[in-house]
Amino acid sequence: MNQLVSRLQVRNISKSYPGCLANQQVNLTILPGEIHALLGENGAGKSTLMKIIYGLVRPDAGEIFWEGKQINLHSPSQARNLGIGMVFQHFSLFDTLTATENIALTLSPKEKWNLLRLSQKIRTLSEAYGLNIECDRPVHTLSVGEKQRLEILRCLYHKTKLLILDEPTAVLTPQETEKLFATLQQIASDGCSILFSSHKLPEVQFLCSNATILRQGQVVAQCNPQQETPASLAKLMIGSEQGGGEEFYQTLISGKQQKEKPLGPVCLQVNNLCLKSQNPYGMMLQHIDLQVHIGEIVGIAGVAGNGQTELLAALSGEILCPQPEMILLGEMPIGDCGVAKRRRLGLAYVPEERLQKGVVSNFSLLENALLTAHSQGLVSRGRIRFRKLKAWTQRICDAFNVSPAVIDMPAASLSGGNLQKFIMGREISQNPAVLIAAHPTWGVDVSATASIHQALIEIRDHGAAVLMISEDLDELFALCDRIGAIYKGQLSAFKPVTQTSRDEIGRWMAGLE
Numbered sequence: 243m244n245q246l247v248s249r250l251q252v253r254n255i256s257k258s259y260p261g262c263l264a265n266q267q268v269n270l271t272i273l274p275g276e277i278h279a280l281l282g283e284n285g286a287g288k289s290t291l292m293k294i295i296y297g298l299v300r301p302d303a304g305e306i307f308w309e310g311k312q313i314n315l316h317s318p319s320q321a322r323n324l325g326i327g328m329v330f331q332h333f334s335l336f337d338t339l340t341a342t343e344n345i346a347l348t349l350s351p352k353e354k355w356n357l358l359r360l361s362q363k364i365r366t367l368s369e370a371y372g373l374n375i376e377c378d379r380p381v382h383t384l385s386v387g388e389k390q391r392l393e394i395l396r397c398l399y400h401k402t403k404l405l406i407l408d409e410p411t412a413v414l415t416p417q418e419t420e421k422l423f424a425t426l427q428q429i430a431s432d433g434c435s436i437l438f439s440s441h442k443l444p445e446v447q448f449l450c451s452n453a454t455i456l457r458q459g460q461v462v463a464q465c466n467p468q469q470e471t472p473a474s475l476a477k478l479m480i481g482s483e484q485g486g487g488e489e490f491y492q493t494l495i496s497g498k499q500q501k502e503k504p505l506g507p508v509c510l511q512v513n514n515l516c517l518k519s520q521n522p523y524g525m526m527l528q529h530i531d532l533q534v535h536i537g538e539i540v541g542i543a544g545v546a547g548n549g550q551t552e553l554l555a556a557l558s559g560e561i562l563c564p565q566p567e568m569i570l571l572g573e574m575p576i577g578d579c580g581v582a583k584r585r586r587l588g589l590a591y592v593p594e595e596r597l598q599k600g601v602v603s604n605f606s607l608l609e610n611a612l613l614t615a616h617s618q619g620l621v622s623r624g625r626i627r628f629r630k631l632k633a634w635t636q637r638i639c640d641a642f643n644v645s646p647a648v649i650d651m652p653a654a655s656l657s658g659g660n661l662q663k664f665i666m667g668r669e670i671s672q673n674p675a676v677l678i679a680a681h682p683t684w685g686v687d688v689s690a691t692a693s694i695h696q697a698l699i700e701i702r703d704h705g706a707a708v709l710m711i712s713e714d715l716d717e718l719f720a721l722c723d724r725i726g727a728i729y730k731g732q733l734s735a736f737k738p739v740t741q742t743s744r745d746e747i748g749r750w751m752a753g754l755e
């Protein structure tokens with residue numbers, strides 16, 4: 243193959259949305275077999291550019307060249323036919339269909355296939371790239387990592403020549419990320435180009451040989467990440483006026499070192515919780531005992547699919563417990579209380595799936611704020627107090643740097659990281675007695691991660707009990723006072739972070755102790 247012909251070139255691409263220039267005269271070139279990073283803060287315009295390249299969003303201006311020829315993309319199916327595949331931050335799979343059926347849906351009507359032969363082909367491909375997918379399992383039973391591998395497999399099936407990955411490692415465990423990177427390197431060495439966006443800068447450095455950096459929709463730099471440091475990459479993203487050097491980056495990522503302190507009274511308690519999953523492939527919770535004290539952040543680590551979803555559902559009230567005493571808030575049994583009552587009693591909740599469960603995506607930020615914060619004096623005698631609601635929502639956006647802070651815009655129009663900041667802000671601002679948060683900084687950029695960590699530390703220091711469930715060990719170690727792991731529906735012991743190590747937690751996550 244002629245290495246001089248670029249796989250993809252975009253020239254002077256611009257795209258605006260009401261009140262925002264998402265991309266401004268963006269130029270980008272990707273060569274065959276290159277793993278190219280697209281970097282920028284939340285809202286910098288990365289997803290917009292990726293969606294333009296995938297034919298999902300029409301640019302207002304600019305040109306796209308595919309293997310040297312100018313193209314006019316008007317749909318993802320046209321992009322897929324050319325060899326462009328995309329894996330979104332929020333997966334685009336049908337949950338009730340199997341892996342094979344999901345791939346079958348994307349085949350052209352002209353293609354001859356039957357499910358059995360297709361399954362065999364997919365299995366062979368899956369083995370060749372070490373993707374490890376069980377073809378006959380319904381998608382809703384797959385873990386996050388498995389769903390992502392299925393999306394990649396679907397692209398490989400279509401002989402993708404440019405694979406676009408929008409924050410693929412945001413909710414993967416370190417082990418899953420390692421596996422993903424090995425697969426990506428193999429795909430790239432076979433000649434497929436990869437466009438990769440991530441807020442995890444050390445990963446970008448490890449994987450990518452070229453990077454384009456966006457700030458407020460414009461290309462501000464291009465570099466080889468392997469010749470940079472995470473600090474210098476962060477500085478390019480944030481801008482030299484604000485971003486400092488290594489020290490500045492370290493303060494962003496390191497969180498607050500915990501001092502050991504005496505524990506306050508227990509605020510959230512789970513007693514011998516045994517619960518069958520409602521999902522036939524789900525994980526049964528077995529004899530869960532857990533205590534979170536006032537003024538404490540407790541972290542639960544674990545590989546996705548080990549009972550985190552079931553535990554979150556039981557704690558939030560989505561699923562009721564067989565006995566009320568299985569969950570206590572202070573001294574009050576709440577195991578039989580629904581979501582609304584638990585919220586009234588002071589429990590706030592940030593779910594795993596932000597678009598499906600965290601917000602109603604076509605509701606405005608204002609309406610989404612009201613959905614969980616109505617008891618904060620925002621409703622009186624059945625009437626919404628609009629002035630208060632507007633001020634409340636605006637305060638969340640300002641305090642958590644949600645951009646654009648336009649409160650009557652639909653939640654779906656926010657970038658992924660900004661939506662996460664909004665959901666975290668909405669829950670933290672209610673000063674809950676207990677905050678349960680799954681993946682609190684999913685897809686959030688380095689500086690916003692630091693602000694969310696700071697906000698979590700502040701509510702803890704003001705007496706809240708915080709329970710975090712995350713696969714991100716760096717985050718758990720940066721924030722938590724005590725940490726444990728979940729494996730096959732059972733909890734490990736919990737230890738102060740100062741008395742354990744990543745190795746030990748990693749062993750607990752793998753059920754080795």
Ligand SMILES: Nc1ncnc2c1ncn2[C@@H]1O[C@H](COP(=O)(O)OP(=O)(O)OP(=O)(O)O)[C@@H](O)[C@H]1O
Pocket residue numbers: 259260262263264282283284285286287288289290291645646654655656657658659660685
């Ligand atoms: N459908 C839409 N309607 C209105 N505004 C939009 C829409 N999609 C994106 N935007 C805006 O365009 C800007 C760029 O968003 P984009 O999702 O491309 O950012 P990003 O760099 O991918 O951010 P993140 O890292 O948070 O995913 C943001 O200000 C966002 O609010």
